[in-house]
Amino acid sequence: MYTSIRLCLSEKEEVLMNDFDCDVLVVGGGVTGVAAATAAARSGAKTILLESKTFVGGNATTGLCLHNYITKFGRQVVFGIAQELVDRLKKIGGAVGHIPYGSFVHSVTPVDGEMFRIVSTELLDEANVTVLFGANVIGTEVKGGKITGVKAAVKGGIREIRAKSYIDASGDADVAVSAGANYTKGDRKTGKMQPVSMVLRCFGTNNQEIADSIAVSTPAMATRSDYPKPFPVYFNGAFSQWNDIIREKKIFPNEDHKVFFNTVWPNHINVNTSAVIGIDGTDPLSLSRATVELTKQLHRISQFLKENVPGFRNAYFVPSIFAGVRETRRIEGLYEISDEDVTVGRKFEDTIGQICFPVDIHDPDTGQASFYEIGDDGAFDIPYRAMIPKNVDNIIVAGRCISATSFAHGSTRNMAPCLVMGESAGVAAALAAEHNVNMPELDIKKLQDTLEERGVFLGKRVTQ
Incomplete structure (x- = not known):
């Protein structure tokens, strides 16, 4: 079928096919892919980005926080494009910066989802990245x-896109696995994966009332140029005081259900509390079922909030348009980030950046979230080797599908680390294309020096 399609192409369409050839092909336009494609293009590589949705920005477009830039001890370790996005958002009112939060993290970085989408689109366009929306990878050619x-x-x-270097930022390792990379899916022993969720966007809220009624710790407070009075932008809570209603109406599968709120506005707020368990995010039927269930669940949650929780009385509600998947495949890389690497805050000679967000695991059976701190100075390194599949030479994997244990993945999967990995992967892929080398043979020092010049590292790297 594919061959017959090629044979039917006109001369004009054959010219178009040549336009699909590039130096670096990035698959996946979430935060990882946005950073990767931007970095590759800024490095001088002709770059194409494939995104299955009709927009870029991924989970950040739902309004979720960009966790996490600063360690529990107050040292910022995430910079580069990740920080550039926050700076650009602040200028247009889409972010309030890194706000201190005295709970399970040192600080939080809330953003406006729609503005993140706009800024991401602008960033890619300014870098001359060719973005193909509505594009689904259906296979690879390997030799x-x-x-x-x-x-x-x-x-x-169907088009065939040829590149010198490939970046898999799909979240599910779709390209790497299609090309023959080995992988683990979910927990290595049970195969279970963390639940999928959908953010509920709420408008016309009184956020201070909400925080006063449900927060279990002191909220992170911020101001805006157009709203100088401090207001809550991040807090977590539990629905314990409404357990009887939750049981009666079957709002959640468990009592004392946890909930996380974030915003950059005094009268809009995002609610992260939904969950559907037993979903395989790589199975189209399973993921479609989750989307239906989550949309219905958010409607029930919105009615519950409006009727019972102070601050939601005059609100209206909009479910996010896609389900957020936390965990599916993780590649078998040249190195696997271990549980111990996280718990001792390990540093690596081939580091391409650092992660400081604690391990965040939503129980596969209940959906309840648990957090585990990173050891040592509150950060661990991302080794370049963990992004390189063992048996495919010209692809680098970035984002939540890198090589890591299920426990370590609870930290690596978050958006700030994904931005760091994306930018590093973009630079690496551009260097590999320029020098015609395979990913495992890339000059790591050259990569690190380039990342340091661009501000991804601040000062000298820490090695051991």
């Missing part, structure tokens, strides 16, 4: 351990 092309279903049919 001698190297990808020679990626097949994508796009408007008008």
